[in-house]
Amino acid sequence: MTLQMPEKVTIIEVGPRDGLQNEKAFVPTDLKKDFIKGLKNAGITEMELTSFVSPKWVPQMRDAAEIAASSLDNRGRNIVLAPNRKGIDRVYTTNVKAVAVFVGVSNTFNQKNINKTTQESLDELAPIIKELKEKEFFVRACISTAFYCPYEGKIKQEDTLNLCRQFVETGVDELSVADTIGMAAPHESYALFSSLKKEFPDVLLTAHFHDTRKLALTNIFAALQAGIDRFDTSAGGLGGCPFAPGAAGNAATEDVVYMLQRMGIETNIDLEKLLEAIKIVEPHLSRPIESTYYLRHAHQ
Known part of the structure; x- marks a missing residue:
């Protein structure tokens, strides 16, 4: 039996934003x-650089404007997260042209995260997304708690699909669909992403897995078989979620790239240079880097 796999995969690096936002000590x-x-x-060509969020709630991102100003180039897609009107207005003062917004499928998660129900968030974001598209921005919609919620448990697949549908109707370019607390199993990954691929053939579909229960790589493998060729990963496996108790970091970029390369899938990412990048930030982290590839190769 021949496995159906994409020949090339795009890695969207979320380490600088999703990875660092949970670090208590400010990273210079x-x-x-x-x-x-x-x-x-x-070789990373798409990246979440930072978040335009309230420094009161996420102090790590208080330098968002400076990071955005110094990190833009024409080599790829430079994305910033902006969850609401205030954040979007700050983005307009920069030269950024790609924005990520987010909503949780779970009402409870959404209320604990941004004090709004899922529908209230969508209602607020719909005109903002329309405005962004009129200004020729790339818009990425991050779908949190697409599989499980720390408060509500298992999420119905239809609820996730419905939220994705509403985002697609607003005109977003990309859906980044997340296993926020790392509870999904491979059969669930395959089922959801197969359905998404079938329903939204013209939208960029990205899978975002956390490695809380060490299933991120197997879930990525299952998503590959469903036809997904875009994955959010975080260098060093950094990350977590302040509103998802117990959630571990994202799938480690280096582990995902190593697996894909072994499978003959092109990523255009240089693993040695990736390790060098992780070494820059490692001394400033609150927890050790535990990704398999890093532990085996970083200090050889």
Whole structure:
């Protein structure tokens, strides 16, 4: 039996944003810039650079404007997260042309995260997305708790599909669909992404897995078989979610790239340069890097 796999995969690096946002100690701005530069030198062409969020709630992102100003280039897609009107208005003062917004499928998660129900969030974002598209922005919709919620448990697949449908109707370019707490199993990954692929053939579909229960790679493998060729990953496996208790970091970029390369799938990412980029930020992290590839190769 021949497995159906894409020949090439695009990695969307989320380390500088999703990865660092949970670090309690402030990572120096210049170091973040060097980290981003190192990741780009390794061949990363799409990246979440930072978040335009309230510094009161996410102090790590208080240097968002400076990071955005210094990290833009024409080599790929430079994305910033902006969850609401305030954040979007700050984006308009920069030269950024790609924005990520997010909504949780779970009402409870959404209310704990941004104090709004899922529908209230959508109603607020719909005119903003329309405006962004009129201004020729690339818009990425991040779908949190697409499989499981720390408060509501298992999420119905139809609820996730319905939220994705509403986002597609607003005109978004990409759906990044996340297993926020790392509870999904491979059969669930395959089922959801097969349905998404069938229903939205003209939208960029990206899978975002956390490695809480060490199933991120198997879920990525299952999503590959469903035809997905875009994955959010985080260098060093950094990350988590302040509103998802117990959630571990994202799938480690280096582990995912290694697996894909072994499978003969092209990523255009240089693993040695990727390790060098991770070494830049490692001394400033609150927890050790535990990705398999990093532990085996970083200090040889």
